[in-house]
Amino acid sequence: MTANYQAYFIDLDGTTYKGKKRIPAAARFIKRLQSAGKQVLFVTNNSTRSPQFVADNLARNHGINVGPANVYTTALATADYLDQAAGEKRSVYVVGESGLREALAAKGFKDDDQAPDFVVVGLDSHVTYEKLEKAVLLIRAGAKFIGTNADSNLPNERGMVPGAGSIVKLVEYATQQKPLMIGKPEKIIMEMALQRVGLSTADAVMVGDNYHTDIQAAINVGMDSLLVYTGLSRPAEVAQEDIQPTYTVETLDDWKIN
Structure with a gap:
């Protein structure tokens, strides 16, 4: 399983970690993306925390070294959208x-x-x-x-x-x-995130654990999606959906980066 994307939009809770618990495959996944020169943007519905807080938490508690520029919250998306509109x-x-x-x-x-x-x-x-x-x-x-x-x-x-x-x-x-x-599953946050990285829908993939937010947001904006079964959604439930994720994996270790 492989595909060539310039940017990976990645959910946080359930995908990158589970509450305070680490998901070791996620930290390895981010390191592999960074080594391959991919753009990494954590796209989260949480509007309460600053990008710096999120980046600090990822580094301190989850072994993921990114900066605030790698974090895109609904707060930023709301501000960006209103700034334009x-x-x-x-x-x-x-x-x-x-x-x-x-x-x-x-x-x-x-x-x-x-x-x-x-x-x-x-x-x-x-x-x-x-x-x-x-x-x-x-x-x-x-x-x-x-x-x-x-x-x-x-x-x-x-x-x-x-x-x-x-x-x-x-x-x-x-x-x-x-x-x-503004936030997932609506397409506004995805459109604003694409503007932030300067790419089109064909150049990015949304990675998440929740079909009804992460994957649906990708579907709504016309982007590919990668559903990982480390969080909320379960295979039997997803199988009932009319529109399937582009890809599914049990763990992010299963994803090959091109």
């Missing part, structure tokens, strides 16, 4: 954490809790009723509703805790408005 509209109200706030600020967006152009809702572990109330009222008053991603749950050491999508859904229910979604 917003024109002169540069005010935002954010339900989210530092990673999202920093990414938007870096693109020149200013906090506004009175009459913002956009309300951006992501994962926020310190969310309050007051924050949600404000987000709902601002959207109902005319602000455009943006959601970082639709993940209903997030795996951690305690189990499957509420994800960003759970917060987005609450705001959607209270406003009766559909948000523009």
Whole structure:
């Protein structure tokens, strides 16, 4: 099994590691990609952490040596998309954490809790009723509703805790408005990631463990995909899907790099 791609977009949890647990084949896979001169970009729906934090975690805890430029989060994708689409509209109200706030600020967006152009809702572990109330009222008053991603749950050491999508859904229910979604499985994050590396869909492959986010995102943007069975999706479940991943492997050790 082999194919020649210039860039590999790679998911994190379930693909590169499992919570705090290493996936040794993933570290070997990244080293092989680096030795072959491939572009490596970790594409993650997590909007809470900065690229530097993610890169530091990969190096310190998982034996994977990359820099912040190798990390692309939904926070960055949201900021990049709005930077291109917003024109002169540069005010935002954010339900989210530092990673999202920093990414938007870096693109020149200013906090506004009175009459913002956009309300951006992501994962926020310190969310309050007051924050949600404000987000709902601002959207109902005319602000455009943006959601970082639709993940209903997030795996951690305690189990499957509420994800960003759970917060987005609450705001959607209270406003009766559909948000523009940025993260996997939507194609916006993939389009922004391709722009970031300066390549077309034919030059990159998406590597992930979750058919419904990683693989579906690749399908939605017209990219090849590599599903690895080290995380969420199982072979019997994937076999039922109408559109199959381009490739599947039991472990990333099984993938030959051209």
